[in-house]
Amino acid sequence: MDKNEDLRVIRSRRLIEDAFFTLVEEEGIEAVTVRKLTAQAGINRGTFYLHYQDIYDLMEKMEDRIMEQMKQLPVKSGPQEMLSAEMKGEPFPSIAQFIDFMNEEHRFFQVFFAQEGALFGKRLRVLIQDSIVDKIPKPLLTSEPLPVPADYIVAYFSSAHFGVIKHWFNTGRALPPYDLAVTLTRLIKDGPLLTALNQQPANRLSES
Amino acid sequence: MDKNEDLRVIRSRRLIEDAFFTLVEEEGIEAVTVRKLTAQAGINRGTFYLHYQDIYDLMEKMEDRIMEQMKQLPVKSGPQEMLSAEMKGEPFPSIAQFIDFMNEEHRFFQVFFAQEGALFGKRLRVLIQDSIVDKIPKPLLTSEPLPVPADYIVAYFSSAHFGVIKHWFNTGRALPPYDLAVTLTRLIKDGPLLTALNQQPANRLSES
DNA sequence: CTATAAATCAACACTATGTTCATTATGAGG
DNA sequence: CCTCATAATGAACATAGTGTTGATTTATAG
Numbered sequence: 001m002d003k004n005e006d007l008r009v010i011r012s013r014r015l016i017e018d019a020f021f022t023l024v025e026e027e028g029i030e031a032v033t034v035r036k037l038t039a040q041a042g043i044n045r046g047t048f049y050l051h052y053q054d055i056y057d058l059m060e061k062m063e064d065r066i067m068e069q070m071k072q073l074p075v076k077s078g079p080q081e082m083l084s085a086e087m088k089g090e091p092f093p094s095i096a097q098f099i100d101f102m103n104e105e106h107r108f109f110q111v112f113f114a115q116e117g118a119l120f121g122k123r124l125r126v127l128i129q130d131s132i133v134d135k136i137p138k139p140l141l142t143s144e145p146l147p148v149p150a151d152y153i154v155a156y157f158s159s160a161h162f163g164v165i166k167h168w169f170n171t172g173r174a175l176p177p178y179d180l181a182v183t184l185t186r187l188i189k190d191g192p193l194l195t196a197l198n199q200q201p202a203n204r205l206s207e208s
Numbered sequence: 209m210d211k212n213e214d215l216r217v218i219r220s221r222r223l224i225e226d227a228f229f230t231l232v233e234e235e236g237i238e239a240v241t242v243r244k245l246t247a248q249a250g251i252n253r254g255t256f257y258l259h260y261q262d263i264y265d266l267m268e269k270m271e272d273r274i275m276e277q278m279k280q281l282p283v284k285s286g287p288q289e290m291l292s293a294e295m296k297g298e299p300f301p302s303i304a305q306f307i308d309f310m311n312e313e314h315r316f317f318q319v320f321f322a323q324e325g326a327l328f329g330k331r332l333r334v335l336i337q338d339s340i341v342d343k344i345p346k347p348l349l350t351s352e353p354l355p356v357p358a359d360y361i362v363a364y365f366s367s368a369h370f371g372v373i374k375h376w377f378n379t380g381r382a383l384p385p386y387d388l389a390v391t392l393t394r395l396i397k398d399g400p401l402l403t404a405l406n407q408q409p410a411n412r413l414s415e416s
Numbered sequence: 417c418t419a420t421a422a423a424t425c426a427a428c429a430c431t432a433t434g435t436t437c438a439t440t441a442t443g444a445g446g
Numbered sequence: 447c448c449t450c451a452t453a454a455t456g457a458a459c460a461t462a463g464t465g466t467t468g469a470t471t472t473a474t475a476g
Contacts, residue, residue, distance in 0.1 A: 003413075003421090003422095004472095005270050005475090006421080006422070006474070006475080007473085007474065007475090008421085008422050008423070008472095008473065008474070009421095009422070012422080012423080029327060029328060030264075033462090033463060033464090034463075034464070034465090035462080035463065035464090036210075043423080043424090044423060044424050044460095045424095045426070045464095046423075046425080046465095046466090046467095047422080047423055047424075049465065049466080050422075050423075053465090054464085056238075059328055059329075063328075063329050063331060063332050066332060067331065067332055067335055070335065070339075071335075078374065079296070085393075086397070088391075090342075090390070090393075091386070091389035091390045091393040092389075092393050092396075092475095094343075095343070095389050095392050095396075096385075096386065096389040098339070099373075099385050099388055099392070100385055102373070103381065103385045106223045106377070109310035109377055110286075111328070112328060112332065113374040113378060114276075114328045114371070114377070114378070114474085115325075115327060115328045116286060116324065116325045116333075116374060117323075117324045117325055119237060119323060120237060120267055120271075120320060120323045121271050121323075122255050122446075123271060123275065124271050124275055124320065125277075125324075127242070127275055127278065129277075133304070134307050135300075135302075135303070147394065147403060148390075148391040148394060148395070148403055149383065149391075151375065151379070152292060152372055152375060152383075152391055153264050153373050153400060154306040154329075155374070155375035156368045156369075156371060156372050156395060156400050157368070157400065158371065159368050159370065159371020159372070159374070160299070160364045160365070160367050160368035160369050160370070160371065161364075161373075162368020163363050163366065163368065163370070163371070164244075164360055164363050164364050164367070165211060165307075165310070165321070165365060166251065166321040166363070166367070167359065167360060167363035167367075169317055169318055169321040169322070170321060170322070171359070173311065173314060175357065176307055176359075177307050177311045178299070178304065180307055181303050181304040181307050182254075182297075182298070182299045182356075183356040183357075183360055184299070184307070185298075185299040185300050185303050186355065186356060187356070187364060187393050188303075189294070189299075191399060192361060192364050192365065192399065197345045211452095212445080213444090214440065214443070214452080214453070215442085215443060215444090216441090216443070216452085216453050216454070217453070220453080220454080233447095241431090241432060241433090242432075242433070242434090243431080243432065251454075251455090252454060252455050252456070253433095253434095253455095253456095254434095254436095254454075254455070254456080255434090255453080255455075257433095257434065258453075258454075261434095262433085262434085298427080348420090351431095388458055
């Protein structure tokens with residue numbers, strides 16, 4: 001008799017997970033309590049503790065499940081598949097797979113991405129991103145119909161540079177601020193491709 | 209007699225903000241309570257409520273202050289300054305300014321960036337970023353000494369693509385999954401610059 | 417049909433919140 | 447230097463959430 005096969009267990013867990021998403025969607029992740037959760041789910045508060053230690057444990061277990069599934073996505077893309085996809089103008093199979101999965105589990109990922117950075121400095125994030133967007137060469141965004149939507153290009157650049165600054169902090173600001181400024185300037189001016197391949201100015205870095 | 213000029217007020221607020229950062233650094237943002245905070249600050253719990261409604265109000269007020277300062281950063285970079293900076297291989301003045309400010313307020317930004325996405329799906333974020341990193345053309349990272357550190361290039365790409373996917377969710381998954389897959393594939397294959405400028409395959413999008 | 421285990425219910429001690437009110441202290445301005 | 451306004455303190459309060467326990471009811475696997 002496996003615990004994971006008992007109908008009652010399965011039902012309780014499903015009710016709890018559903019209630020979690022509903023609550024987060026309605027009130028945000030910081031408003032979730034065990035009381036509200038079980039009330040929403042229509043089950044006894046004690047039942048929650050039969051399955052999870054606390055809210056964080058619940059989130060971890062859901063994360064576990066998603067991660068497990070993602071790791072086990074059949075890897076359809078050897079080099080030859082990627083080549084043939086490229087010929088036909090189709091997306092790489094592994095990418096398409098990836099996105100299909102997230103689309104199927106959209107309730108989870110919707111919350112996951114919505115809560116990203118929502119707890120602290122929500123408006124500040126926007127301000128930083130906007131000030132980055134200002135630095136994007138305008139021709140890129142205004143010229144003719146794009147092969148991909150302009151807002152995706154904006155998301156790409158702003159997120160990229162935001163991530164670079166974040167990386168700087170996450171590595172203890174080891175790079176001198178001036179060097180970071182140079183790095184960002186180059187990335188903005190030349191784009192990552194040229195920046196990475198252009199060896200010439202390498203020696204210029206950190207000289208000041 | 210202005211409330212913001214009373215030494216006692218200034219002292220209390222400083223103690224509270226300092227205690228906040230200390231607590232977050234030690235135990236993470238979700239562990240912060242008014243009790244611990246005021247204990248750490250060495251002030252009465254009631255005093256906290258004389259200045260802030262709750263923890264979120266405190267965070268908002270700190271955010272306000274930082275945002276105000278950022279908006280008032282003197283904009284040193286007209287087109288001519290950017291040009292002259294480009295000549296000399298120096299960073300754009302506005303960028304350097306931006307980064308200097310964040311460096312000065314590093315206690316705030318350290319917490320801000322560290323808490324980004326820390327509440328939910330921390331490990332999942334890493335998994336997604338890693339699986340994106342796998343898709344980055346290897347030559348970019350392994351060839352010769354780079355003009356900018358390789359880890360910054362990795363941060364740039366992974367953050368960029370992560371941001372694109374996030375944007376997809378934040379816009380209600382309006383773009384069909386297949387189109388998103390095509391978009392991502394192009395961005396990975398050609399980079400944003402080529403993708404944005406290359407008009408040819410525009411009509412191919414959404415045809416399937 | 418029945419034995420097992422899940423779910424419920426009520427109660428518990430504990431901790432945090434946000435508010436109030438009387439009291440103490442301290443700094444701003446004359 | 448004084449004094450008055452007010453910031454800070456301390457104690458108490460009601461309310462709400464947490465996590466646990468033990469007895470009881472209910473549902474399901476076999």
